[in-house]
Amino acid sequence: MQENYNHKDIEKKQQNKWHDTKAFVVDENSPKPKYYCLSMLPYPSGKLHMGHVRNYTIGDVIARFYHLNGYNVLQPFGWDSFGLPAENAAFASHVSPAKWTYQNIDYMRWQLQSLGLAVDWSREFATCSPDYYKHQQWLFIRLYEKGLIYRKNGVVNWDPVDHTVLANEQVIDGKGWRSGAVVIKKEIPMYYFKITAYAEELLQGLDELSGWPEQVKTMQRNWIGKSVGMEVNFPYQDNSDNLVVFTTRVDTLFGVTYVAIAAEHPLAEIALKQKPELADFIASCKKGGVSEAELATQEKKGVFSGLYVKNPINNELIPVWIANYVLMSYGSGAVMAVPAHDERDFEFATLHNLPIKPVVRPGDSELDLPLKAPYTEKGILFNSGQFDGMDFNKAFSAFAEYLKQHNLGQAKTNYRLRDWGLSRQRYWGCPIPIIHCENCGDVPVSDSDLPVALPEDLIPDGSGSPLAKSPEFYTTVCPKCGVNAKRETDTMDTFVDSSWYYMRYTCADNSMQALDERVNYWAPVDQYIGGIEHAILHLLYARFFHKCLRDLGLVNSKEPFINLLTQGMVLADTFYREDAQGKKTWFNPSDVEVVVDEKGRELSATAKADGKAVQIGGQEKMSKSKNNGIDPQMIIEKYGADAARLFMMFTAPPELSLEWSDNGLEGANRFIKRLWRLVYEHVQNGIVKPYTSGDLSAEQKKLRTMLHQTIQKVTHDIAVRRQFNTAIASVMELLNYYSKVSLSDEMGQALSQEILEDVVIMLSPIIPHICEELFRELAPGKELLDQHWLSADLTALDVDEAEIIIQVNGKLRGKIMVAKSLSKEQVEEAAKQNVNVAKFIEGQIIKKTIVVPGKLVNIVV
């Protein structure tokens, strides 16, 4: 065995071996139980970043752990390779999105392979390849036929200068990112998935997802936003039609003092005819982006439309206001306002001097009038005619009954969730397989004509979709009647690509079918790992798609992901200099020298290049804009993949954000070298059979107990808690003690052999390269990947004494070792004998004593 650890040789050697022996290529013909471990597929942005390294290391640790536990583990990999960045890169550097994307994929695949992931690369695919998206188009047509896709108008961000639709992130302060023009809301026809048809099932299904973090389920519940209420009709003044509003607080109907409608509402058009001066306001509502964050933070504005509707309960005339915060695409585009009992309405009414009419009061007191703040609790009705004195539930049914009888409303369950608009006016995406025919309307492309191939040689110019300007693409004939027709030029939202890819991995070699029976062997995914930023959209869309595909008979499970782990971001220090204009130049942490005080606090920093001061900017998410990215490739070159993996797993639990630290990485590397040396020293003394039985010194016995406690802890931390940092810490503790105990005798050598073999197996999911190498030295002729995960020896865990802590009034006053056989009373007595404890209870009256067996005694005086 070599004395010194050389990561380059070892890692290359193991990776070649795994590749040559197809160690992680799997199929369905295994007697072992299956385990599908999946990390979210990356966007091929160009280079691997530390967030990827973290994500894929977590997945790999879990995959390797289950492999050792006797599972048939599938860990596939692919690329989410459609999307905006390729178009932006193409626009900037005149390379086609296809070329840019495929180059990125090749480079990143090479980078990933140097991480030593236990991935079945034979199943790899990119979502931008026709082999993938032709099946997606086929699925689209099936869903279209089933009525789960429909077309309607939707609102988008429109850049009036560049004549293009902007993504929300391309709208900055209400202006287009390139043109700087004020963005306007524009209605265009789009296709929608009817996700609301599954709202209830998506909501109910969350209750069964016990392997998902509670916070993610809560976010999804709130996103779906089920509310039980009523649809109430407010008749127009001339009775020509009704204004329909949805409310969960029909009990406040007598308190309605105005209604607010969207600028696009049909009633607003009627108002405009009678009152032309509304045009300016209606136009101003169309300014700005469509994102909810922008709408919710903008100043709330409204004008009186000149029209009135009738309150259905008492025929009172209610003024109709046009407001910028009501959007046509949300609900019915109209809300009833009850300023006395709603925060937003109260604010708006106060601003515009609208009446505030209280109709609900607390059960046990009167309201302070006039109201200084809205009373938003459910209470007892007053000022409400025949409904006076009713509580919320009674009032709700009474109003429902009344409105229904008079044909003025009905009970309704509403969801905040809206249908999923899937059309994108972009080039680099999956073409929507629809043909627009003057005779036949929207006609799906015939299955035999799939894929509708995306031309790969176009280069966007920043003004609208290249496909819409490409007659070679859109000119076609109607599949039904054969006349000249036009292909749809919109492409699909990239969330569609990532909504079913995890199923495609199970049968990626099947070019004839989207999915085959193998999907039911592997799906659902047993463990899914990805960023918390996907908590709602991606994960909800994938759940929706899974249910759709189930209803198409393509898969037989209900949910896509049984267990979910959401990992945190990777942060690093930022450093900058600011010029006179306030423009910041960011310095990469690797180009900066930090000065610390005697306690290690950061005092100041200088650039290595010129030795002059730079500002310390704190920890931020690694990004190009802050120039604080650390290149994983450099780290792997210098320290090896194992050190990078160990650092990532040890420095923080997976869910929390992880702060990059060069020193921390050095620490991880030190541990790896130390592990190597400990095995080297042991092997120099000669390998022996691992300890099974025989007399050990007291210290050795304690060490062996610790080994088996460590096995228990590591197993629990990885299998149940998915908390790798504490698993690693406990192995470090074990090795710290191992180094202190004398093991030079025959039994000691056997114990040393047992410990080192077990440590190498326990750490192998995290640092697989070095562990395989060390295992070969410790157990020649055996393969680590063929070993079974460890189980603790219960006899080693059987200790007969326990440390009891003694508190007086909840404060720690002493510790004693007691035999486990002692009764509660005996333990209590022993506690009182403790010298230090005696000081605190002497002369005091003992009110109460709490004894927690095996743990503590608390004496209350």
Add this chain to the structure above:
RNA sequence: GCCGAAGUGGUGGAAUUGGUAGACGCGCCGGACUCAAAAUCCGGUUCUGGCAACAGAGUGAGGGUUCAAGUCCCUCCUUCGGCACCA
């Protein structure tokens, strides 16, 4: 604005079911080895007082529940994620 998290020594974090706050690592301090340095190894390291034993304080702020609170409840502050066309 709305929804969801997080906040613990100089620092990353640990404390798993309400029961020893600070495991493990980093940094720093001291020592060994060395001509010297690096590497490595050993010891110390929450703060205050004390030679020490020990005592007091302490988990973003303020209140509360409990024999006992980092952990549960209420109010607030700060930071981060998402908000439907970034992925």
